[in-house]
Amino acid sequence: MILLVALLALLAGPAFAVQPDEVMKDPALEGRARTLSAELRCMVCQNQSIDDSDAPLARDIRLLIRQRIGEGESNDAVRTYLVSRYGDFILLKPPLKPETLLLWLSAPLTLAAGLAAVLVARRRQPAATAALTAEEEARLEALTKRD
Amino acid sequence: MIVEIGHFALVLALAAALAQTIVPAWGARAGDAELMAVGRSAALTQFACIAIAFAALVNAHLASDFSVLNVAENSHSAAPAIYKITGVWGNHEGSMLLWVLILAIFGALVALFGRSLPRTLRANALAVQGLISVAFLLFILLTSNPFERLAPAPFEGRDLNPILQDPGLAIHPPLLYLGYVGFSIVYSFAAAALIEGRIDAAWARFVRPFALVAWGLLTIGIAAGSFWAYYTLGWGGFWFWDPVENASLMPWLAGTAFIHSVAVMEKRDALKVWTIFLAILAFSFSLLGTFLVRSGVLTSVHAFASDPRRGVFILAILALFILGSFALFAWRAPMLKQGGLFAPVSREGALVLNNLLLTTACATVFFGTLYPLALEQFTGEKITVGAPFFNMTCGVLLLAAAGVTPVGFSLAWKRGDLLGVVQRLAVAIVAGAVVAVVGAAWLRGGPVLASVAAGVAVFVILGALIEVFARAWRPGLSAGLALKRAAGLPLSFWGAALAHIGVGMTLLGLAGVGFGSEAITTLHKGVPQAVGPYAITLDSVGERVGPNYRETVSTMTVRSGDRVVATIEPARRQFAARTMTTTEAGMATLNFGQIYVSIADPAPDGAVPARLYWKPLITLIWLGGCAMAAGGALSLADRRLRFGVARRSRAAMAAAAAG
Numbered sequence: 001m002i003l004l005v006a007l008l009a010l011l012a013g014p015a016f017a018v019q020p021d022e023v024m025k026d027p028a029l030e031g032r033a034r035t036l037s038a039e040l041r042c043m044v045c046q047n048q049s050i051d052d053s054d055a056p057l058a059r060d061i062r063l064l065i066r067q068r069i070g071e072g073e074s075n076d077a078v079r080t081y082l083v084s085r086y087g088d089f090i091l092l093k094p095p096l097k098p099e100t101l102l103l104w105l106s107a108p109l110t111l112a113a114g115l116a117a118v119l120v121a122r123r124r125q126p127a128a129t130a131a132l133t134a135e136e137e138a139r140l141e142a143l144t145k146r147d
Numbered sequence: 148m149i150v151e152i153g154h155f156a157l158v159l160a161l162a163a164a165l166a167q168t169i170v171p172a173w174g175a176r177a178g179d180a181e182l183m184a185v186g187r188s189a190a191l192t193q194f195a196c197i198a199i200a201f202a203a204l205v206n207a208h209l210a211s212d213f214s215v216l217n218v219a220e221n222s223h224s225a226a227p228a229i230y231k232i233t234g235v236w237g238n239h240e241g242s243m244l245l246w247v248l249i250l251a252i253f254g255a256l257v258a259l260f261g262r263s264l265p266r267t268l269r270a271n272a273l274a275v276q277g278l279i280s281v282a283f284l285l286f287i288l289l290t291s292n293p294f295e296r297l298a299p300a301p302f303e304g305r306d307l308n309p310i311l312q313d314p315g316l317a318i319h320p321p322l323l324y325l326g327y328v329g330f331s332i333v334y335s336f337a338a339a340a341l342i343e344g345r346i347d348a349a350w351a352r353f354v355r356p357f358a359l360v361a362w363g364l365l366t367i368g369i370a371a372g373s374f375w376a377y378y379t380l381g382w383g384g385f386w387f388w389d390p391v392e393n394a395s396l397m398p399w400l401a402g403t404a405f406i407h408s409v410a411v412m413e414k415r416d417a418l419k420v421w422t423i424f425l426a427i428l429a430f431s432f433s434l435l436g437t438f439l440v441r442s443g444v445l446t447s448v449h450a451f452a453s454d455p456r457r458g459v460f461i462l463a464i465l466a467l468f469i470l471g472s473f474a475l476f477a478w479r480a481p482m483l484k485q486g487g488l489f490a491p492v493s494r495e496g497a498l499v500l501n502n503l504l505l506t507t508a509c510a511t512v513f514f515g516t517l518y519p520l521a522l523e524q525f526t527g528e529k530i531t532v533g534a535p536f537f538n539m540t541c542g543v544l545l546l547a548a549a550g551v552t553p554v555g556f557s558l559a560w561k562r563g564d565l566l567g568v569v570q571r572l573a574v575a576i577v578a579g580a581v582v583a584v585v586g587a588a589w590l591r592g593g594p595v596l597a598s599v600a601a602g603v604a605v606f607v608i609l610g611a612l613i614e615v616f617a618r619a620w621r622p623g624l625s626a627g628l629a630l631k632r633a634a635g636l637p638l639s640f641w642g643a644a645l646a647h648i649g650v651g652m653t654l655l656g657l658a659g660v661g662f663g664s665e666a667i668t669t670l671h672k673g674v675p676q677a678v679g680p681y682a683i684t685l686d687s688v689g690e691r692v693g694p695n696y697r698e699t700v701s702t703m704t705v706r707s708g709d710r711v712v713a714t715i716e717p718a719r720r721q722f723a724a725r726t727m728t729t730t731e732a733g734m735a736t737l738n739f740g741q742i743y744v745s746i747a748d749p750a751p752d753g754a755v756p757a758r759l760y761w762k763p764l765i766t767l768i769w770l771g772g773c774a775m776a777a778g779g780a781l782s783l784a785d786r787r788l789r790f791g792v793a794r795r796s797r798a799a800m801a802a803a804a805a806g
Contacts, residue, residue, distance in 0.1 A: 019747065020669045020756050041531045047389045049533070052382055092533025099522060100530065106514035107507055107540045114503040121420075124485075 018051065022059070024066050033066050036075045040065075040082065041092050049092060150215055153203025154294035157244075160196035160251070161284040163189050167254070167277030171270035175342075183266050186273035187258040193280060194255035201235075201248045204293050208235050214300035217241060217293045223306035223724055225695045233316045234307045239441065239457075240293035242320060246437070247283050249321075249328040253357070254280065257332060264353055271339035272332075279331055282464045290457045306695065306724035315375030319368060323395055326365025327433040330398060332357040333405065334430030337423045338472055341479040346423065351413035354426070356783055358409060362402045363779035369395050370772030378732055383743045383760055385768065388537045393516045394436030400509035401429040404502040406779075411495050415560060416486035418495070421502070423483070427476060431469045432509070438465050444520070490562040497555030497563075504548035511540040542596075549654055550603050552647050553610025557617075571617060572610055579606030590661060597661020600654055608651035611644045638785030646778025653771030659740065659764030666759045669750070675706070679761025681742055682706045683715075688749050696722045698731070701755050705735050705742050712737060717746045717757070739764045 018037075024030040034051060040061065042053035050058035061082070068078045082090055094100045132140065167189035174182025204217070208231045213219040221238045222231055236245040254276045261269045287293070336354050340346040372395070377385040386392065405425040411418045438444070442458030489495040515532040523529055553575060557568045569576070583602025590598060618640070619633035664679045675682040686702045698720040705713040717733030733744040740763035747756040 018667050018758075020667050023667055039535060041533060047387050047531075047533055052384055087529065089529040089531055092531055093535035093539075094530045094532055099526060099528060100518075103514055103518045103532065103536075106518075107511045107544065110507045110510040111503065114507060118499060118503070 018062065019059070022062055022066065024070065029066075029069050032075055033062070033069050036065055036069075036078060037062055039079070039092055041090050043086060043090060149203050150207050150212065150294050150296070153200040153207075154292070156196045156199040156203070157284065157288060157294070160193050160200065160247075161281065161288065163193035163196060164277045164280035164284055167193060168274050168281055171277075172274035175267040175270040175274070178267075180266060183270035186270050186277070189277065190251075190254040190258040190273055193277070194251040197244075197248050197251045200294075201244055204241060204244060205232060205235050208232065211304065212300075213302070213304050214296055214298065215293075216295045216297040219297050219301050219304050221307050222304040223695060224303060226306065226312070227694055229314070229317060230307055230312050233311075236320050237307050237311045237316055240287070240291045242324075243283065243287050243291050243441065244293050245321065246324055246328060247280060247287065249324050250276070250280055250283065250331055253329060253332050256357075257335075261353070264349075268336070268339050268343060268350070271342050272335040275335040275338045276331060279335070279468065282467065286457075286460050286464065290460050303724075306722070309696070309720070309722040309727045309729050312695075312722075313375065313379055315371065315379065319372045319375055322364050322368030322371060324368075326361050326363075326368050326402075327395070327398060327436060329357060329361025329364060330402060330426075330430040330433050333361070333426045334468075334472065337426035338475060340423060340483075341472075341475045344479055344482045346419050346483055348413050348416055351409050351422070355406070355409050355413060358402065358406050359779045359783050362399070362406050363776040363783075365395070365399050365402060366772050366776045366779070369399060370769045370776075373772075374769045378734060379729070382745060382758065383732070383762065385765075388515070388534050390516050391436075391440050393512045394432075394439045397432035397509050397512050397516075398429050398436060400505050400512070401425055401432050404505040404509075405429050407498050408502055411498055415489065415495060417489060418499070419483050419485065420480050421499075423480060424476065425502070425506075427469075427472045428506075428509075431472070432513075434465050434468055438462060439516070489560070492558070492565050493563045494555055494558040494560050497551060497558050501548055501551050501555055504544050504551065508541045508544040508548065511544065512537065515540070538596075546596075546600060546603055546654075549607055549650055552607055552650060553614070556611065556643065556647060557614050572606075572613060575606050575609035575613055578609055579603060586658070586662075594661040597658045600661075601658035604651045604654035604658055606651075607654065608648050611647040611651070615641075615644050639782040642778040642781030642783075642785065644778070645781060646775045649771045649774030649776075649778060651771070652767045652774055653769075656739075656764050656767030656769075656771060659767065660762065662764075663760060663762045665761070668757065668759070670701075670703075670755045670757050672753060676759060678742070678759040679740075679763070680707060681712070681737070681761060683742070683744065683759055685755055685757075688753055688755065691718075693720070695724065696720045699749060701733075701746055701749065701757075703733060703744060705737075707737075713742065715742065715744055717744045719746065719748055736766060739766050739770075741765050 018034070024033060037051040038049050040050045042048045042050045042055050042058040044055050044057050045053050048058075050061050065078055065082075068081070069075070073081075079091075088095055094103060096104055167186055170189065171183050171186030174180070174185065207215045207218050208222050209228065211218065211222060211224040211231070213222075217238065217240050221234045221241070226234070234241075236242040254273065257269065257273060257276065261272075333354055336350065336357075340350055369392075372392070373385045376387070377383055405422065405428075408418045408422045408425055412422045438458075438461045442461050444458055515536055519530050519532055553572055554565075554568055557571055558565070579602040581602075582605045583598050586598030586601045587595060615633065615636075618636055620629040624632075666676055666678045668676055670676060670683075670685040672685050672687070675684045677683075682705075684704045684706065686704055688699065688701050691698050691700055698718045700716050700718040703715050703717070704711055705715060713735035715733030715735050718731040720729045720731055721727075722729070730745050733742075733746075735742045740761065743760040743762055745758050749755045
């Protein structure tokens with residue numbers, strides 16, 4: 001359950017390496033910048049979003065995002081621009097395309113395989129356990145009587 | 148000289164491990180009790196040798212013997228004694244030595260406590276355990292010798308990486324390794340059962356305590372690592388979906404599934420093949436984790452080793468043990484006799500569903516971690532799989548698994564009454580739903596999943612409490628009698644209830660993240676800054692000198708209204724030996740939440756740029772982990788009792804037969 005961690009961390013947006021001098025004046029625009037930067041990878045760190053990272057490159061991209069958002073671009077446009085510049089590598093959530101199909105289908109496929117295995121195992125199971133032998137019946141009777 | 152003794156002891160350990168692999172396995176085939184008994188003494192000898200080797204390395208670190216390469220690279224004469232000791236496993240060679248030491252400890256435990264087991268089962272299990280030792284001892288001796296000398300010896304060591312100079316290093320890796328490697332016992336016994344083609348409830352009874360120990364320690368190890376990251380990395384993140392974290396999570400998920408299915412096997416003689424499969428899976432993921440961390444195949448914040456030679460060696464070990472065991476499984480598993488029938492709606496059925504969700508979650512972590520590597524290898528294309536992917540897949544699956552928990556816990560074995568269970572859990576269901584709705588209203592369009600998780604958490608906690616209540620109390624029973632009945636419930640039941648409450652606590656802590664608040668600002672002396680329900684004031688900025696660092700400390704006061712509730716001292720630390728700076732966050736625990744402040748270097752006018760957070764309920768994440776592990780410990784205590792009961796009842800039966 002420990003890994004439910006990020007499930008919420010992403011949505012909440014509490015922990016960031018954003019510095020005070022970067023923050024935009026308009027809270028709505030700043031909020032959009034924060035949402036976007038949580039989806040982008042710091043290219044020189046491992047598995048950290050640029051929002052969390054202290055690296056100078058992450059700071060540059062954070063400022064770039066804020067500049068473009070300040071100029072009136074939508075989040076999608078900024079994201080498209082960054083992907084054209086850095087490739088899919090910058091997206092923390094890989095896009096759905098032929099190469100990543102197997103990745104995205106890994107969960108449903110595994111679950112389906114598991115369910116199939118359970119069904120097959122159930123079908124193979126003997127219908128009932130063997131009946132008791134006469135001797136066992138007698139012992140059972142003796143045991144239950146004593147109780 | 149002591150260093151050479153350590154090196155020599157390690158070679159002796161390899162010889163003992165070889166004997167442990169070959170002789171008992173031969174004995175089991177030939178049916179020779181003498182040969183089988185060799186496994187026991189070989190395992191104990193191996194343990195003694197590795198313990199000597201480990202002690203020799205610890206001694207070299209404590210004595211700051213810089214003629215040993217490992218010490219020169221990872222220690223410093225001015226370091227406090229605790230970091231000299233933890234520095235032993237704060238590097239590749241030393242941590243591998245710790246790995247085999249723990250492997251040998253578990254082998255010795257089987258040798259000492261396995262007397263009640265069928266002789267051939269124990270001999271085969273010890274042989275498999277020995278084979279694992281042989282592989283890893285060879286790995287250490289051939290590619291990662293911690294006892295290598297350095298000439299000429301430098302006057303001073305390079306010091307341990309400052310990030311690792313923390314009490315967290317004292318406990319996190321050893322606990323994690325105890326967990327990882329503990330599953331080796333489960334694996335060895337699964338392999339032994341497959342070799343024999345026979346498995347029964349006695350097998351489950353013997354393996355279950357080992358699995359509980361491994362799982363409990365792994366749980367605390369992961370929680371400790373998460374807490375360590377939380378307070379050292381300086382921005383309060385506690386889980387990053389980093390490949391190395393995923394590497395510890397996969398065995399944990401498989402292990403969680405295993406301890407549930409092995410319980411079914413012990414009590415109901417069902418799910419045998421599945422249990423064996425999970426046993427192999429859990430240790431395979433441990434090996435995979437060792438490969439990911441130790442080979443440097445993934446460069447990540449955790450990686451401190453990279454040498455392709457080592458990578459190929461571990462990959463060979465990985466292939467041998469994983470492919471070998473699955474081949475054995477495919478060949479032998481169909482021969483295992485099935486037992487214990489159950490209806491789909493039953494506790495067994497719920498556990499199967501739970502196992503399915505857990506293993507699927509495990510698979511998503513596996514694919515998410517390795518897919519980018521494979522894709523880059525085959526197409527040259529680089530992608531990133533980060534938190535958003537894991538949240539959508541693994542996170543949701545685990546939330547579902549948590550939601551099933553109270554239902555399974557309340558269902559009867561064999562054939563359950565779903566309607567009755569829903570009625571019994573009605574209070575918990577309603578309370579969970581209310582919490583989710585109120586939470587969603589409170590956040591007003593904020594993170595929906597946070598309120599859903601809070602609702603599920605409340606359902607899980609109340610569900611466990613209701614089950615305790617339902618077992619202890621019947622209508623018309625006095626409170627005193629109910630308490631007496633509660634005290635008489637088996638400890639394994641209490642353990643399960645506590646562990647499930649722990650799951651709920653962790654979930655609640657995670658949900659709390661969605662309800663936190665933050666402020667990113669520059670603090671000026673005497674000007675309060677509000678964050679959540681508190682206000683923080685910067686009082687002073689000063690310099691301090693530690694044993695091997697200097698730090699700039701900001702002293703701040705946390706107030707609730709006019710009342711001072713805490714004083715915190717966030718700092719920036721400079722380590723001279725590696726010219727590195729670390730951020731020490733200032734933290735104060737208030738109720739179950741925390742105020743968390745990390746600072747940048749102060750401006751010349753004394754103003755401090757700071758990030759301030761209020762994180763409600765966050766400590767529950769780790770407290771929940773502790774509760775889960777404590778639940779495991781309670782179940783363990785029950786085992787010992789039940790051994791006693793079995794012995795007593797056997798004695799009673801003998802007496803009855805005689806009379």
